[in-house]
Amino acid sequence: MAGGVIFRLPQQVANQIAAGEVIQRPASAVKELIENSVDAGATEIKIQVKDAGKTLIKIVDNGEGIAPQDIELAFQRHATSKIKTTDDLTKIMTKGFRGEALASIASVAQIEIISKKSTNQLGTLLCIEGGEVKRKEQLAAQNGTTISVKNLFFNTPVRRNFLKTNQTELRRILEEVYRLAIAHCYVRFDVFDQGSELLHLTKATVKHRLRNIFGTKLRDNLLEINSDTQIAKISGYVLKPNISKQRGNPQYFFVNNRFIIAPYLRHAVLEAYQGLLPEKSQPGYFIFIEIATDKIDVNIHPTKTEIKFEESENLYAILKSTVKHSLGIHRITPPLDFNQNPDLRVPYEYKDKPPTRPTVPIDTNYNPFEDARQKNVLDFQNTPSNNPLKIENISDLLDIKAQPSIFQLFSKYIVCGFDNNLIIINQNRAHQRILFEKFKKGNKTNSLPSQQLIFPIFVSLSIQQTNALKEIEDDLKKIGFRIKIVNKTSIQILGAPQICPTEKISATLEELLDQTIDVSSHTDTIGDMIAKFLARKWAITNNQLLNHVEQNEMVNNLFACQDYGITPFNKKVFIRLDKGALNRKLE
Numbered sequence: 015m016a017g018g019v020i021f022r023l024p025q026q027v028a029n030q031i032a033a034g035e036v037i038q039r040p041a042s043a044v045k046e047l048i049e050n051s052v053d054a055g056a057t058e059i060k061i062q063v064k065d066a067g068k069t070l071i072k073i074v075d076n077g078e079g080i081a082p083q084d085i086e087l088a089f090q091r092h093a094t095s096k097i098k099t100t101d102d103l104t105k106i107m108t109k110g111f112r113g114e115a116l117a118s119i120a121s122v123a124q125i126e127i128i129s130k131k132s133t134n135q136l137g138t139l140l141c142i143e144g145g146e147v148k149r150k151e152q153l154a155a156q157n158g159t160t161i162s163v164k165n166l167f168f169n170t171p172v173r174r175n176f177l178k179t180n181q182t183e184l185r186r187i188l189e190e191v192y193r194l195a196i197a198h199c200y201v202r203f204d205v206f207d208q209g210s211e212l213l214h215l216t217k218a219t220v221k222h223r224l225r226n227i228f229g230t231k232l233r234d235n236l237l238e239i240n241s242d243t244q245i246a247k248i249s250g251y252v253l254k255p256n257i258s259k260q261r262g263n264p265q266y267f268f269v270n271n272r273f274i275i276a277p278y279l280r281h282a283v284l285e286a287y288q289g290l291l292p293e294k295s296q297p298g299y300f301i302f303i304e305i306a307t308d309k310i311d312v313n314i315h316p317t318k319t320e321i322k323f324e325e326s327e328n329l330y331a332i333l334k335s336t337v338k339h340s341l342g343i344h345r346i347t348p349p350l351d352f353n354q355n356p357d358l359r360v361p362y363e364y365k366d367k368p369p370t371r372p373t374v375p376i377d378t379n380y381n382p383f384e385d386a387r388q389k390n391v392l393d394f395q396n397t398p399s400n401n402p403l404k405i406e407n408i409s410d411l412l413d414i415k416a417q418p419s420i421f422q423l424f425s426k427y428i429v430c431g432f433d434n435n436l437i438i439i440n441q442n443r444a445h446q447r448i449l450f451e452k453f454k455k456g457n458k459t460n461s462l463p464s465q466q467l468i469f470p471i472f473v474s475l476s477i478q479q480t481n482a483l484k485e486i487e488d489d490l491k492k493i494g495f496r497i498k499i500v501n502k503t504s505i506q507i508l509g510a511p512q513i514c515p516t517e518k519i520s521a522t523l524e525e526l527l528d529q530t531i532d533v534s535s536h537t538d539t540i541g542d543m544i545a546k547f548l549a550r551k552w553a554i555t556n557n558q559l560l561n562h563v564e565q566n567e568m569v570n571n572l573f574a575c576q577d578y579g580i581t582p583f584n585k586k587v588f589i590r591l592d593k594g595a596l597n598r599k600l601e
């Protein structure tokens with residue numbers, strides 16, 4: 015059909031789609047572009063890059079192509095052929111649906127696209143630079159789409175400066191290709207860097223594809239997993255525990271063929287491996303989950319790598335038992351442990367029984383730090399302290415059976431005794447972790463509260479600082495800053511994150527801008543850099559008396575964090591001594 019299929023989303027639908035930054039680096043552009051090719055039904059996708067995508071990313075696909083009358087529309091924000099109404103958001107099977115990738119890429123690069131539908135005689139060429147159409151013409155072309163993205167971030171130097179070495183950026187590109195290639199084995203992928211072939215994946219089965227990407231050793235150590243319940247269908251492979259490594263084992267979850275990051279589900283897999291892995295080592299897995307599209311929400315994050323599950327607790331239990339079952343039938347579970355609490359054992363066979371809501375052997379409303387909740391002293395109102403998984407985590411870690419007793423030592427450490435454990439927390443490091451996760455969360459959800467300043471603060475900046483500010487302004491806004499740029503060298507601060515003492519706002523901001531300009535200090539993303547910077551800046555010091563409520567609050571909020579064990583700078587947050595260790599030292 016030659017007719018146009020792309021429609022502009024009604025404003026209302028567009029607004030429901032959380033806004034956000036999609037393109038952080040060449041790999042994110044590659045991801046979006048090859049997702050488009052897969053959505054267009056391509057069976058062959060060729061990816062060519064120069065300078066790890068910094069100067070050129072060229073994708074050639076044999077998909078359905080774009081009609082001449084649609085091609086300009088495809089580059090407008092919220093223009094998509096994949097959904098039309100709010101209702102469609104619950105039925106998403108395509109990779110894309112937000113209609114913002116091409117618009118985002120086109121706003122920070124020079125684009126040349128040639129596309130032809132098989133039903134049309136001619137193809138269309140379109141050149142766009144910084145979002146503006148420079149050229150459009152009809153020409154003879156192959157069926158499918160070829161898109162070249164040149165000089166990514168040419169008009170956003172800060173973002174360009176955030177890029178890492180070619181080697182690192184190339185690794186990230188390949189990682190994006192793997193994620194899509196594992197989920198779509200029927201598609202052939204070829205990757206070239208500066209003309210030389212980096213990856214060649216023919217159409218294959220999942221197992222074959224895994225071998226082609228990760229090598230024969232991995233293939234020989236795959237255990238198949240399989241289960242089919244009313245809640246979800248789970249398939250794929252886990253790695254035998256004997257080839258577990260401390261780091262670097264592949265861990266892939268796919269939900270309806272979309273790669274996702276899911277710490278919650280990862281935890282379920284770790285649980286299934288419990289007792290089988292040497293300390294600190296990580297299992298490897300490639301797990302495919304098929305689930306009804308109205309039971310998940312993929313629209314919670316701009317890059318769509320995070321998903322909300324309606325029945326997450328059930329899914330957790332099913333996944334854990336599926337993996338356990340596979341490890342079990344391959345006779346690699348440890349001999350029965352008679353000391354184990356039988357309530358915690360999960361039945362192997364879920365297959366033939368209708369799934370029931372799992373009974374969690376803990377009271378999820380029980381909060382061991384209850385008395386700390388009287389007052390929100392340290393302003394952590396956003397911490398998810400009632401998350402059942404988190405509570406389970408803490409009890410895993412601490413083996414809590416009694417109320418903790420807590421005190422402060424040297425104005426620096428918070429010491430808690432739980433039952434058979436003694437935990438000594440560095441308060442500054444703990445607070446860094448808490449603030450970091452809070453800022454990251456604000457970054458994602460756009461939701462941290464801002465304190466309006468009664469008297470706006472005027473600040474003079476260098477031109478370079480103002481330019482840097484323009485590029486990180488959005489990220490600052492998400493965590494509570496409200497800034498008005500008056501001209502090239504002066505700004506007005508109207509609001510700031512609640513936690514910041516008013517007298518320190520302008521100095522902190524200036525320091526942050528200097529750090530933004532200083533390429534050597536760059537971390538992964540602008541959002542991360544800001545969160546790390548402010549977490550370090552605003553964390554309470556190691557020379558501060560805390561009252562009992564504050565101490566409790568700190569412990570409570572720390573263990574509600576996802577990575578409570580380390581600071582954003584990879585420093586240890588606490589040490590733990592259990593009774594056994596103490597006995598060994600003192601008996």
Ligand code: ADP
Pocket residue numbers: 020046050051053054075077078079080088089093094095096109110111112113114115116117159
């Ligand atoms: P989304 O993928 O969310 O719809 P994009 O900005 O990535 O948004 O793409 C906009 C539209 O352009 C798509 O909906 C699709 O119709 C069209 N499109 C983009 N890339 C291709 C391609 N490689 N082949 C065919 N159509 C494409």
Ligand code: MG
Pocket residue numbers: 046049050109110111113115116
């Ligand atoms: Mg897309």
